[in-house]
Amino acid sequence: MSKYKLFLLRHGEGAWNKENRFCSWVDQKLSEDGVKEAQDCGRLLKEQGYKFDLVFTSILSRSIQTAWLVLEAMGQEWVPVVKSWRLNERHYGSLIGLNRAEMAQQHGEEKVKLWRRSYDITPPLIDESHPYFLEIYNDRRYTTCDVPIKDLPRAESLKEVLDRLLPYWNSTVVPEIRNGRTVLISAHGNSCRALLKYLEGISDEDIASVTLPTGIPVLLELDENLKPVKPRQLLGDQAKIQAAIKKVEDQGKAKPST
Numbered sequence: 190m191s192k193y194k195l196f197l198l199r200h201g202e203g204a205w206n207k208e209n210r211f212c213s214w215v216d217q218k219l220s221e222d223g224v225k226e227a228q229d230c231g232r233l234l235k236e237q238g239y240k241f242d243l244v245f246t247s248i249l250s251r252s253i254q255t256a257w258l259v260l261e262a263m264g265q266e267w268v269p270v271v272k273s274w275r276l277n278e279r280h281y282g283s284l285i286g287l288n289r290a291e292m293a294q295q296h297g298e299e300k301v302k303l304w305r306r307s308y309d310i311t312p313p314l315i316d317e318s319h320p321y322f323l324e325i326y327n328d329r330r331y332t333t334c335d336v337p338i339k340d341l342p343r344a345e346s347l348k349e350v351l352d353r354l355l356p357y358w359n360s361t362v363v364p365e366i367r368n369g370r371t372v373l374i375s376a377h378g379n380s381c382r383a384l385l386k387y388l389e390g391i392s393d394e395d396i397a398s399v400t401l402p403t404g405i406p407v408l409l410e411l412d413e414n415l416k417p418v419k420p421r422q423l424l425g426d427q428a429k430i431q432a433a434i435k436k437v438e439d440q441g442k443a444k445p446s447t
């Protein structure tokens with residue numbers, strides 16, 4: 190029997206989603222379309238009568254901005270928002286800033302698919318020579334983490350995302366859900382995929398074909414052991430959702446499909 194409802198949300202489109210560049214830990218704001226997606230998401234959740242008690246976000250602006258816009262559209266601005274680096278997007282290492290289609294031309298689509306969607310392949314590490322290294326590691330927000338900056342990741346597989354996310358899930362999110370709070374996690378494509386893999390028990394192979402579109406709320410109904418009692422529901426117009434998923438998948442093609 191369904192006891193708890195949990196909502197996962199990949200932030201609205203960011204500027205680099207549009208430019209097809211790996212964004213990861215670079216702090217991009219939402220694009221105009223991304224703002225609209227977040228507002229539409231909030232309106233949909235309001236129409237369907239959902240009420241949140243607590244929102245968790247990463248410490249990247251696009252997930253926080255999405256949470257604010259959703260709460261504003263729902264008229265629930267007062268709901269507390271709690272932030273942690275442990276919900277950040279997967280660290281894409283030296284791929285950060287690169288264009289996915291160009292990478293597919295240089296390295297092949299299969300390689301890009303492995304980098305993007307495999308469970309345990311870690312992309313090449315970022316180092317000091319990378320154009321975004323200082324922007325990331327000199328950012329004051331990373332002095333607030335529960336690990337020293339020198340121990341923060343330099344690249345992560347999806348497995349490594351789950352490894353840093355699970356302790357936070359267990360220590361901080363789970364007790365709130367068990368206390369009966371309806372929680373929204375406003376995070377990123379890959380931090381949400383990692384959590385879905387864990388909650389739904391998706392295999393290492395099958396997680397490669399799970400893609401989340403931007404700005405679409407995912408509803409999970411959980412039993413008393415926080416196990417899903419039915420398949421995840423992506424809320425909204427299903428044809429539009431399928432088109433949005435395909436758009437994300439196609440980002441890894443060498444040439445845009447016509």
Ligand SMILES: O=C(O)[C@@H](CO)OP(=O)(O)O
Nearest residue numbers: 210211212213278305378
């Ligand atoms: O750019 C990124 O960090 C992520 C999505 O936000 O990219 P991908 O979809 O390729 O995992």
